[in-house]
Amino acid sequence: MNALLEMRDIVKEFPGVKALDGVSLTVENAEIHAICGENGAGKSTLMRVLSGVYPQGSFSGEILIQGSHADFRNIRDAEEAGIAIIHQELALIPELSITENIFLGNEVAEKGIIDWPAATSKARKLMDRVGLHENPDTPVKNLGVGKQQLVEIAKALSKDARLLILDEPTAALNEDDSEQLLELLRGLCAKGMTCIMISHKLNEVRAVSDAVTIIRDGRTVETLRPGGAEKDWLDEDRIIRGMVGRALTSRFPERTPAIKDVFFEVRDWTVRKPDVPEVYACKNMDFSVRRGEIIGFAGLMGAGRTELARSIFGHSYGIFERGTILKDGREIAPRTVARAIAEGMAYISEDRKSLGLNLLDDIKTSIVSAALQRIVHMGCLDLKQELSVAESYRSSLDIKSAGVDVNVATLSGGNQQKVVLGKWLFTDPDLLILDEPTRGIDVGAKYEIYKLIFQLAEEGRGVIVISSELPELLGLADRIYTIREGEISGVLDKAEADQEKLMRLMTTFTEKEMRSGK
Structure with a gap:
């Protein structure tokens, strides 16, 4: 063992709640160490203890860095020890440039004056290390979430971090951005960096982890490492059993749909982007929902899924151009959020x-x-x-x-x-629109939310689920619409849908072309 970090018997209490109850963790040098557990298990609390968010004295237990006791009074103490944390909600200032964000609080200065040419030069080198090929003067608000994650990592590297903590780093990323980020973590660890990753995406945990610690109800269940008689040391079922305290025989509850007549229709829905009015966010969109039916919307990030949902729900996104909404055959005009609620609509945001x-x-x-x-x-x-x-x-x-x-x-x-x-x-509500309802949620909590979605459909309500996880849509939805570049490119029934067909419709094929075999 070559331990960079040891946390021994960490106990952290809040009024009425013991968040951590004797948690222990050992992390070796240059490894990716995943921490898994249900929401509320204590994962983020443990990392806040480690990163100085909760200072010494507010918890009991020991922290050792390479065998030496560490007493962190604040975040800066932890950073000086080489520990940096990237929270699930990114700590960037949108209006500032990449360079300004990287060195915020750690400015490149001489005699109290910032040396901007030197800062820009250092920023470029850090950006090259993380694979971010942008102008350092670009405002962070102009970057996608995936690139903002890279800015956060560059910021950590600027502080000479040797232990990087990432809390749900891919929760808001599409598959391509997630793979790019995971590949970056592999590369950093190959060069001596150590990473702790909190994640609910077990496929990603299995793909990159050198070790996994499972936490349940504020206690350490076990740490899994390669070696021994077990060939598949990162068996998903074993991780899930450790997380939830029981086996999940199926990721989705049993359901027998009882679908009735169409009660909600959207016709020719067309909305322009608020910041770029000449560009359509939604164009000529048509879809329908039956009572008791679960509808899925699939599409790449930026395809128009959230824009469609928010514009329908009280015109809370974009510049409305045209379109009609019918409920039970009656035209409705939910032009405000209050009016949408009064018409029996509900929208659960991805954020x-x-x-x-x-x-x-x-x-x-x-x-x-x-x-x-x-x-x-x-x-x-x-x-x-x-x-x-x-x-x-x-x-x-x-x-x-x-x-x-x-x-x-x-x-x-x-x-x-x-x-x-x-x-x-x-x-x-009669119609619930759920936008990424299980983002950043563990498998046990997902199962409970899936049960709730099925229950709502059984009650005769209509449910729309927007998700970036195609297996989730395939497990939930009775029909799946695909969106590409602001337009609906196809719709597949549950019996005929699979990931390959959906991806084709989301990227290059129309429904007609796909069905004809082109």
Whole structure:
């Protein structure tokens, strides 16, 4: 063993919750060490302890770096020890350039004056190391999420990090960007870097990890490493059993669809991009949803899936040009979010922290926020009913928290997603649009959300699921529409859909060409 890091018996408590209960972790030099566990298991809390976010004294246990005790009073102490963390929500300033973001707080300066030519030169070298081929003066807001991740890694390298912590690094990336990032991590570790990666994508964990530590309920379950009698030391079923404490015989619950008549139709939907009005985000889109049906939308990042969903839901995206929405044969005009909610629509955003929640609110306030009128009597909010409603959804959705007065910012990603689901279920919608509903969520929590989606369909509601994970769409949807460059390129029934056909429709083929065998 050549351990770079040892964490021994780490205990971290919050009011009413023991987040970590004696967790131990050993990471060797120049390895990719994955940490797996359910949402709320304590993974991110452990990494915040390691990176100085939670300072020495706020937890018990020991941290050793190459055998020497480390007492981090803050993030800077951890950075000086060579530890850098890249959170799931990137800590970049959109208006600043790549160079400015890389050296923010670590400026290239002489006698208090920033040396911009030297900073730009160093930025170029760091960008070359991470494979980012852009002008260093480019504002970060003009980069895609994948390239922003590379800026974060370059920023870490600028601080001479030797241990890089990545929290769900590919959660918001498409397959190409994810593979590029994972390949970069392999290359960095081949040159002596050590990486700790928190991920719920077990296929990626298996592809790049040299070791895996499983955490459940704030405790270390086991650490898996190659060697011994087991040939497949990273067996997915074993990881899942360790994470959830039981075997998942199927990734999707059993379901017998009971699909009825069409009740929701969108015709000739055409919307222009708000920042580039001459470009269409959605063009001549037509689709329908039946009661009891789950519809999937597949497409590459930027193809127009989210743009379609948001523009339908209260015209909350883009410049509307034309299009018609029919519900139960009646034309409706949900031109505002309030009007869309009144028409029985709900939209669960892919970005729960910016568009789904107010992070200053507690659970009970969040859950009732989209339908306050239901608990207002004679102009006054019924606080007892608010508490009752919140407790009901906390129980039915299994939101892990000390109570409904807990601030949503303190919850894990999976539990935040459940709060958003509760918020929209309280509006009692006929149509739910779920945009990347399981992004950054572990397999156990995914299964619970899949059960909920199936339950909603069984109740006769229509459900639209947008997902970048094709296996997820194939497991959930009764029909799958594909979107390419702002247009619907095809639709496949569940029985005929597979990943290859969907990918063809998402990239180069029309439905007619694919069916003709061209």
